[in-house]
Amino acid sequence: MNKTIINKVVEILENEYQEVACTLNYRAPLELLISTMLSAQCTDARVNIVTPMLFSQYKSVNDFADADIKAIEEIIRSTGFYHNKAQNMINCCIQIRDEYNGEIPAVMEELVKLSGVGRKTANVYLSEIHHTPGIIVDTHAKRLTNRIGLTKQTEPEKIERDLMKKIPKEKWSDFSHRLVFHGRAVCHARNPKCEICKLNEICEYNKKNIKKDI
Numbered sequence: 001m002n003k004t005i006i007n008k009v010v011e012i013l014e015n016e017y018q019e020v021a022c023t024l025n026y027r028a029p030l031e032l033l034i035s036t037m038l039s040a041q042c043t044d045a046r047v048n049i050v051t052p053m054l055f056s057q058y059k060s061v062n063d064f065a066d067a068d069i070k071a072i073e074e075i076i077r078s079t080g081f082y083h084n085k086a087q088n089m090i091n092c093c094i095q096i097r098d099e100y101n102g103e104i105p106a107v108m109e110e111l112v113k114l115s116g117v118g119r120k121t122a123n124v125y126l127s128e129i130h131h132t133p134g135i136i137v138d139t140h141a142k143r144l145t146n147r148i149g150l151t152k153q154t155e156p157e158k159i160e161r162d163l164m165k166k167i168p169k170e171k172w173s174d175f176s177h178r179l180v181f182h183g184r185a186v187c188h189a190r191n192p193k194c195e196i197c198k199l200n201e202i203c204e205y206n207k208k209n210i211k212k213d214i
């Protein structure tokens with residue numbers, strides 16, 4: 001897909017979803033970090049249901065670092081993979097307390113050293129809290145970028161690096177949010193609504209399907 005068409009995709013999504021933002025609820029950087037960890041393999045809506053209870057009981061890095069894993073598991077159970085998530089959030093906060101003086105690091109290279117924090121979580125955190133542009137490759141971004149033809153890469157980190165070369169840096173974060181919005185509204189994992197999609201004339205997936213029908 002050439003640069004002109006990629007710019008067109010960016011522009012169409014900008015027009016379609018003018019106001020975009022992270023859909024996880026949080027009041028403080030630690031809450032965003034924990035919420036993003038919880039959102040793996042889970043919807044933001046589900047995470048937003050469990051976090052008020054979680055954050056009413058665990059308010060600080062020390063609270064999480066000293067937490068009883070079973071008590072956390074009980075609260076976050078409905079988000080899936082709750083044992084690993086609970087273990088990761090405790091270990092992550094132990095690292096922040098013991099290795100980073102209680103401060104969540106503000107750079108990618110350090111964030112990804114934290115337990116349970118991959119590039120996706122780190123990019124969400126950095127773009128929201130520090131306004132550092134980032135391509136956030138979640139399940140929607142992965143599916144849509146492949147379908148549309150923005151990348152041929154299939155591994156999240158390779159998709160991220162590929163898109164970083166193709167999309168202007170200042171647009172990285174909002175473009176990522178727009179992919180999520182479009183994935184939720186139109187380009188569903190099953191039965192994408194190609195017939196009403198504003199990208200259907202340039203989307204590789206749709207073009208292939210039209211050819212099959214002819």
Ligand code: SF4
Pocket residue numbers: 144147148186187188192193194195197198199200201203204205206
């Ligand atoms: S045309 Fe279809 S596959 Fe392509 S982005 Fe739109 S909904 Fe998704």
